[in-house]
Amino acid sequence: MLGRLSLTARLTALYTLVSACVLVGLGLLVSIAVGRHFVELDRDFLKDKIELVQTIVGEASSSEMLASRLDELLTSHHGLSIELRNSDRLVYGEKGSVFSALSPSIGSDGRTFDWMVGDQPQRGLKAGIRPPATWKDLAADGQPLELLIALDTAHHTHFMQSLRQTLALYLIGAILASGLLGWWAARRGLAPLRTMKERAMTVTAQKLDQRMPVDAVPAEFADLAQSLNTMLERLQSDFARLQEFSSDLAHELRTPINNLLTQTQVSLTQKRDASAYQDILASNAEEFQRLARMVSDMLFLAKTEHGIELPHRETVSLIDEVLDLFDFYEALAEEKHIALEADGNAHIVCDRLMIRRAISNLLSNAIRYSPPNAPVRVSMNQGNGQIQLCVHNAGPAIPAADLPRLFDRFYRAEKSRSHPDSEGSGLGLSITRAIMEAHGGSASVASNDQKTTFCLGFPMQDGFVE
Numbered sequence: 001m002l003g004r005l006s007l008t009a010r011l012t013a014l015y016t017l018v019s020a021c022v023l024v025g026l027g028l029l030v031s032i033a034v035g036r037h038f039v040e041l042d043r044d045f046l047k048d049k050i051e052l053v054q055t056i057v058g059e060a061s062s063s064e065m066l067a068s069r070l071d072e073l074l075t076s077h078h079g080l081s082i083e084l085r086n087s088d089r090l091v092y093g094e095k096g097s098v099f100s101a102l103s104p105s106i107g108s109d110g111r112t113f114d115w116m117v118g119d120q121p122q123r124g125l126k127a128g129i130r131p132p133a134t135w136k137d138l139a140a141d142g143q144p145l146e147l148l149i150a151l152d153t154a155h156h157t158h159f160m161q162s163l164r165q166t167l168a169l170y171l172i173g174a175i176l177a178s179g180l181l182g183w184w185a186a187r188r189g190l191a192p193l194r195t196m197k198e199r200a201m202t203v204t205a206q207k208l209d210q211r212m213p214v215d216a217v218p219a220e221f222a223d224l225a226q227s228l229n230t231m232l233e234r235l236q237s238d239f240a241r242l243q244e245f246s247s248d249l250a251h252e253l254r255t256p257i258n259n260l261l262t263q264t265q266v267s268l269t270q271k272r273d274a275s276a277y278q279d280i281l282a283s284n285a286e287e288f289q290r291l292a293r294m295v296s297d298m299l300f301l302a303k304t305e306h307g308i309e310l311p312h313r314e315t316v317s318l319i320d321e322v323l324d325l326f327d328f329y330e331a332l333a334e335e336k337h338i339a340l341e342a343d344g345n346a347h348i349v350c351d352r353l354m355i356r357r358a359i360s361n362l363l364s365n366a367i368r369y370s371p372p373n374a375p376v377r378v379s380m381n382q383g384n385g386q387i388q389l390c391v392h393n394a395g396p397a398i399p400a401a402d403l404p405r406l407f408d409r410f411y412r413a414e415k416s417r418s419h420p421d422s423e424g425s426g427l428g429l430s431i432t433r434a435i436m437e438a439h440g441g442s443a444s445v446a447s448n449d450q451k452t453t454f455c456l457g458f459p460m461q462d463g464f465v466e
Contacts, residue, residue, distance in 0.1 A: 015182030079152030344380035
C-alpha cells in the first residue's frame with residue numbers, strides 16, 4: 001500500500017510519525033518529571049512532619065499530652081494521618097485508619113510508599129522514634145516506636161489527570177499541525193519536481209528542444225535535471241540523425257529503383273531482340289548489385305551501433321595489408337596515372353577482413369579524388385599512445401564545414417551530385433569509422449590546399465601491439 005502513495009504523502013506521513021514520536025516522548029517525559037517532583041515534595045513534607053512528631057514525642061510527658069499535641073498537628077494539616085506503635089501496641093491512632101490496609105512489614109525508613117484506601121490515594125513514610133526515658137513503660141524494653149505517617153495525594157492525582165488530558169489534547173493538535181506543516185513543506189519542496197514533470201510532458205518528437213531548469217532547482221534536483229538535459233540532447237541529436245538518415249536513405253534508394261522501373265517500362269513498350277533484353281537485364285543487375293551493397297552496408301552499420309564482437313582477432317602486419325590492396329587498386333591507379341606509395345610498418349591485433357575493408361575505403365576515396373599524375377601515399381607510424389595509418393592524396397581542399405560530417409551516412413561534400421562516379425553509396429567512411437570504433441580506435445580527417453589526409457588510430461593497449 002505504501003508503494004502506491006505519492007512522494008508528498010510519504011514525506012508527510014514520515015514527518016507526522018516522527019513528530020508524533022517526539023511529541024509523545026516529550027509528553028511522557030513531562031508527565032514523569034511532574035510525578036517525580038510531587039513524590040519529592042511529598043517526601044520532604046512527610047520528613048518534615050516526622051521531625052515534628054519526634055519533637056512532640058520528646059516533649060510529651062504523658063500519652064495524653066502526646067495525643068493532644070498530635071491531634072492539633074492533624075487538625076492543622078488536612079489529609080495528614082499518623083499512627084504510632086510500640087510493637088503490637090497502638091500508642092497513637094485509631095483502628096480502621098488508613099494504615100489498616102498495610103502489612104506490618106510495609107515500607108522502609110526514608111522511602112515513600114503508595115496505596116489506595118477506597119478511591120483515595122495515599123503516600124506514606126515509615127520511621128523509628130526512640131521514646132523519652134520518662135516513659136518508663138515504653139522505654140523499658142528498649143525498642144523504638146514505629147511511626148507511620150501518610151498524606152492524602154488526591155489533589156496531586158487530580159492535577160496529574162488534568163495535566164495528562166491537557167498534554168493529550170495538545171499532542172493531538174500538535175501532531176495534526178505537524179502533519180499539515182509537513183504536507184505543506186513536502187509539497188513546496190517538491191514543486192521543482194512538478195515543474196520538471198510539466199516540462200517533460202511538453203517534450204514530443206516535434207519538440208525536443210525543451211530543457212529542465214538547473215539553476216532554479218535545489219541542489220538535490222540539479223543533478224537529475226542535468227542528467228535529463230543530457231538525455232534530451234542525445235535524443236534530439238539521435239532523432240535529427242534518424243530523420244536525416246531516413247531522408248537520405250529514401251533519396252539513395254529512389255534513384256536505382258527509378259532506373260530499374262524506367263528501363264523495365266521502356267523495354268516493355270515494344271518487342272526487342274535477345275541482345276537488347278540482355279543489355280537491359282545486365283543494366284538492371286548492376287542496379288540490383290548497388291542496392292544489395294547498400295542494404296549490406298546498412299546492416300553492418302546497424303550491428304556496429306549495437307556493439308559487435310570481433311569475429312577473428314589475429315596479429316596483422318599493416319604494411320602487408322596495404323601492399324595487398326595496392327595490387328587490387330593497381331589497375332585503377334594506372335588508369336589515372338597515380339603512383340601508390342607506402343612507408344613505415346606496425347603490427348596490431350584485429351579482425352583482418354574488417355581492417356582491410358576500412359583501409360580499402362580510404363584508398364578508393366583517395367584514388368577517386370586525387371588528380372592525375374599525383375601520388376597516393378600510405379604512412380604508418382607510432383605516437384601519442386597510438387599506432388596511426390594515414391592515407392594522403394593531393395587535390396582541392398575539403399571545406400572546413402564539411403570535415404566534421406564526412407563520416408556521416410550518405411553525406412557527400414558535393415551536394416549537386418546524387419551519385420559519384422564510382423558507384424559509391426555514401427556509406428564507405430561511415431563503415432570505416434564503425435570498424436575503428438569496434439576495434440577501440442578512431443578515424444579522422446584533415447585537409448588543406450595541398451593535400452587531404454585520412455587517419456586510422458589504433459590504441460597500443462587492450463590487445464593491440466606495436
